[in-house]
Amino acid sequence: MFRKGKQLTLGQLGERAAAAYLKRKGYRIIDFNFKNDRGKRVGEIDIIVQEKAAPGQIVFVEVKARLLKNNDDLLPEENINRFKLHKLQKIAQVYLKNNHLLDIPYRFDAVSVWFPDIYDSVANSAFSPENFLAERFKVKTALFSSRQCWIKHIENIFI
DSSP states (O other): OOOSSSOOOHHHHHHHHHHHHHHHTTEEEEEEEEEOOSSSOOOEEEEEEEETTSTTOEEEEEEEEEEEOTTOOOOGGGGOOHHHHHHHHHHHHHHHHHTTOTTSOEEEEEEEEEEESSHHHHHTSSOOHHHHHHHHHOOEEEEETTEEEEEEEEOOOOO
16 A cells, blocks of 8 residues: 555655544545556545445545645645546546446545644744635635544545
């Protein structure tokens, strides 16, 4: 699932935080970092889950992680553009076909994860990450591996 013995990238750390969050919200993790092994590589799905409340539905989750910086107005999920959604659709079809699940309902969600930048640099200022994210982006505070992060879960990112 993740490299051992090496420092995790921001994206991998975000995927771990998102997975922990989804588990707490009642999702069952099915797979991480799914990509097709044969033919032309069409993309990767960060996390595949199944919602316990809707056990027949598969949820493909795209995770976007960011370091929180003072006055950063760009949301992580804004990096999920039309091209990325098209790639997600293609790799989801590969997953469903490989697992004989073509008749199962599915959806695409996004999880944005913010981690503090060098927290000491903002701790002494009037900048409050909790207030900044809660007021501007309606983000919930979460703890992940004794590290504070902020998570926003967006369901049904396809329109």
